[in-house]
Every structure is written in C-alpha cells, then in structure tokens.
Amino acid sequence: MASLEVRRSPPRSRRQLEVRSPRRDKYSVLLPTYNERENLPLIVWLLVKSFSESGINYEIIIIDDGSPDGTRDVAEQLEKIYGSDRILLKPREKKLGLGTAYIHGMKHATGNYVIIMDADLSHHPKFIPEFIRKQKEGNFDIVSGTRYKGNGGVYGWDLKRKIIRLYRKEVLEKLMEKCVSKGYVFQMEMIVRARQLNYTIGEVPISFVDRVYGESKLGGNEIVSFLKGLLTLFATT
Amino acid sequence: MTKLAQWLWGLAILGSTWAALTTGALGLELPLSCQEVLWPLPAYLLVSAGCYALATVGYRVATFHDCEDAARELQSQIQEARADLARRGLRF
Numbered sequence: 001m002a003s004l005e006v007r008r009s010p011p012r013s014r015r016q017l018e019v020r021s022p023r024r025d026k027y028s029v030l031l032p033t034y035n036e037r038e039n040l041p042l043i044v045w046l047l048v049k050s051f052s053e054s055g056i057n058y059e060i061i062i063i064d065d066g067s068p069d070g071t072r073d074v075a076e077q078l079e080k081i082y083g084s085d086r087i088l089l090k091p092r093e094k095k096l097g098l099g100t101a102y103i104h105g106m107k108h109a110t111g112n113y114v115i116i117m118d119a120d121l122s123h124h125p126k127f128i129p130e131f132i133r134k135q136k137e138g139n140f141d142i143v144s145g146t147r148y149k150g151n152g153g154v155y156g157w158d159l160k161r162k163i164i165r166l167y168r169k170e171v172l173e174k175l176m177e178k179c180v181s182k183g184y185v186f187q188m189e190m191i192v193r194a195r196q197l198n199y200t201i202g203e204v205p206i207s208f209v210d211r212v213y214g215e216s217k218l219g220g221n222e223i224v225s226f227l228k229g230l231l232t233l234f235a236t237t
Numbered sequence: 238m239t240k241l242a243q244w245l246w247g248l249a250i251l252g253s254t255w256a257a258l259t260t261g262a263l264g265l266e267l268p269l270s271c272q273e274v275l276w277p278l279p280a281y282l283l284v285s286a287g288c289y290a291l292a293t294v295g296y297r298v299a300t301f302h303d304c305e306d307a308a309r310e311l312q313s314q315i316q317e318a319r320a321d322l323a324r325r326g327l328r329f
Contacts (some may be wrong), residue, residue: 041327045318074327081325112307124311153302187316 019220026057027132028111028169032101033062033157036119039071043119044087046080050125056132060110062089062119063101099186103176106169123164128205134202141171141199144191150205160184163187171199183190192237254280 002008029047033040035039043100051058062075072091078085088106092101106114115131117123122143131143145164146152167175174197255304257263259276267275319329 038329041322041329042315042318045322046314074329077327081327082320121311121315124307126310148297148301149300153304155304155308188285207302207304208310209311234239236239 001041002192004062005052014220023130024057025042025113026059026111027113027115027117027128027166028105028108028109029060029117029128030069030102030105031060031062031117031119032105032216033067033071033119034095034097035067035069037067037071039073039075040071040122043121043125044082047125047128049083054129054132056129057111059086059088059109059111061088061090061105062064063105065087065095065101066091066093097182099176099179099182101170106173106176109169112169114169114172115165116167116172116188117164118162122162122172122208124209124212127164127204128166129227130204131164134204135166138200138202140202142191143204144188146203146208147206147208149203151203152207154208155210164206181229185233186227188229189233189237190221192233196237252279 031040033042036043040062047058047060050056062078064072064075072089075087075089075091075140079089089106090105092104093220102116113132113135115128127145130146134140134145143166147154171194175190175193178193178197179186180191191201253274255278257270258267295309323329
C-alpha cells in the first residue's frame with residue numbers, strides 16, 4: 001500500500017512567526033517643485049520605473065509652490081495615473097523656500113526613509129536602489145551622491161549645487177530642527193550638523209546630466225550667496 | 238568652539254611663537270641658519286598653500302569624468318517616458 005503523505009499545515013506558533021515578518025522599509029521621495037511642468041512627469045516616470053523594477057516600497061510627495069506654469073495640474077494627472085497611495089500632492093500657495101518645503105513634505109511622509117532630490121532630471125532615479133543598497137551595507141544614517149568619486153561625473157559643466165540624498169526619517173527630522181540657513185546653503189549645513197551629531201554618512205558615485213528642460217533657478221548671485229553661506233557656516237559651527 | 242575660532246586660535250599660537258622667535262623676545266640665540274629659514278617661513282607657507290590649492294583644482298578638473306553615455310541614456314528614456322505616459326492618458 002502506497003504510503004500517504006499528508007501535508008499538515010505548520011503548527012500555529014510557526015505560522016504566526018511567518019506572518020509577523022519584519023516591517024517593510026518604505027522610501028518617501030520629497031520633490032519640491034517650482035515651474036517643472038515639463039520635467040515632473042519624466043522624473044516621476046523614472047522613479048516609478050526604478051522602484052518597481054527593484055520591488056521597493058515607495059511614495060512620492062510633490063510639494064508645489066504655486067507654480068504659474070501648471071505644474072500642479074500635471075501633478076494631479078500623475079496622481080490619477082499612479083494612484084494616490086504612490087503620489088501624494090502637498091502643494092502650497094506661493095514660493096516659500098526649499099527648507100520649509102521639506103518640512104511640509106515630511107509631515108506627510110509615511111516611509112521610514114526619506115529621499116531628497118531635485119525634480120529637474122539633474123539626478124537619475126536609477127541610482128536610488130544603489131543608495132538603498134549602500135545604506136543597508138554600512139547601516140548609514142545618511143547616504144549622499146557624489147560626482148567626484150568612483151565612476152561619478154557630469155555631462156555639461158556647471159557650478160550648481162545639486163544634492164541627492166537618502167536619510168533615515170528620524171535623522172532628517174532632527175537635522176531640520178537644527179539647521180538655520182536659507183535656500184540651497186542649508187543642504188551644506190545639514191552635513192555639517194550631521195557630522196557634529198556623529199551621524200554616519202555614506203557616498204555613492206552618481207552622474208549629473210545638465211538640464212534638459214526648463215530654466216534654472218540658480219543665477220550668478222547664487223554663487224555669491226553660496227560663498228556667504230559657506231563663511232557663515234565656518235563662523236557659526 | 239566654532240571652526241573660525243579654532244583657526245584663529247591656531248594662527249594666534251603659531252603667529253606669536255614665530256614672532257617671539259624671530260624678534261628674539263625670548264632671549265634665545267638661534268643659529269643663523271635657523272633664523273634665515275624661520276623669518277620668511279609664513280610667506281613660503283602661504284605661497285605653497287596657494288600652489289597646492291591650484292594644483293589640486295587643476296588636477297581634479299582635468300580628471301573629472303565626462304558622462305556621455307548617461308546623457309544619451311537619459312535622452313532615450315525621456316522618449317520612452319513620454320510615449321508611455323501619453324498612452325496612460327497624460328496631457329502634456
């Protein structure tokens with residue numbers, strides 16, 4: 001007589017352990033926008049592609065500061081296409097600055113990691129899985145993109161300070177409390193404060209491709225204010 | 238202490254040491270060869286620092302990677318994105 005193999009379901013206690021798997025990591029991308037009607041659909045498409053291909057749980061928070069070119073309308077269309085669980089719209093009435101945009105966006109972020117980047121295609125989302133891998137590898141609090149190491153580089157010479165970084169959510173919240181600079185300078189201040197608080201920082205080589213569409217919001221006087229900001233940091237930290 | 242304060246402290250200490258030694262304020266009689274080196278030392282250090290800075294910047298600029306492939310890849314992905322989004326109903 002052939003023996004009957006009966007598949008018994010695993011004992012109840014083991015089933016409970018399997019169901020209670022570790023909380024999945026979720027990555028919130030903060031995208032402050034101002035007049036990015038052309039670039040916004042492209043950056044969102046590339047983000048969705050990178051995240052989906054790597055099976056990463058994500059959300060994209062678009063913080064538009066009352067752009068006159070209809071960026072908000074495009075954002076609403078993207079929300080319809082990809083779903084309001086993936087695309088969150090948190091707009092503001094007028095241009096209130098980068099720092100406050102991040103604070104505003106973070107209040108609604110449900111991820112345990114936050115990614116800060118520009119909406120103008122200067123950084124390609126294909127690097128984000130690299131950032132995530134690097135963060136896990138070294139258990140870093142912050143992972144920053146660099147154009148100067150490894151096979152990082154640029155296409156199109158520029159002086160602009162573009163930043164793409166991954167933060168643990170609680171680290172970013174803590175740093176935002178401490179930073180006082182305005183504008184793009186505060187990105188530098190974040191790293192200075194992070195070093196002071198002994199947070200660990202990792203780096204990933206990235207490539208920067210010069211603007212494809214749209215006007216840059218950085219002019220000659222940004223260089224001056226960058227230097228002023230640098231000196232202020234030197235004198236106050 | 239801020240970075241600025243640290244630098245000022247460091248410069249003050251080194252500066253006063255140099256001044257004390259070169260003016261003989263401490264009553265030390267250094268051999269002539271030492272004095273000859275010590276006296277222009279700050280100027281030499283300043284010029285060397287400037288040369289080092291220039292050389293570093295020059296080297297970094299010369300060896301900076303140019304990413305032509307990244308630019309090409311981005312362009313083709315933009316085409317792909319626009320087509321896919323139009324299919325999904327996005328009105329550009």
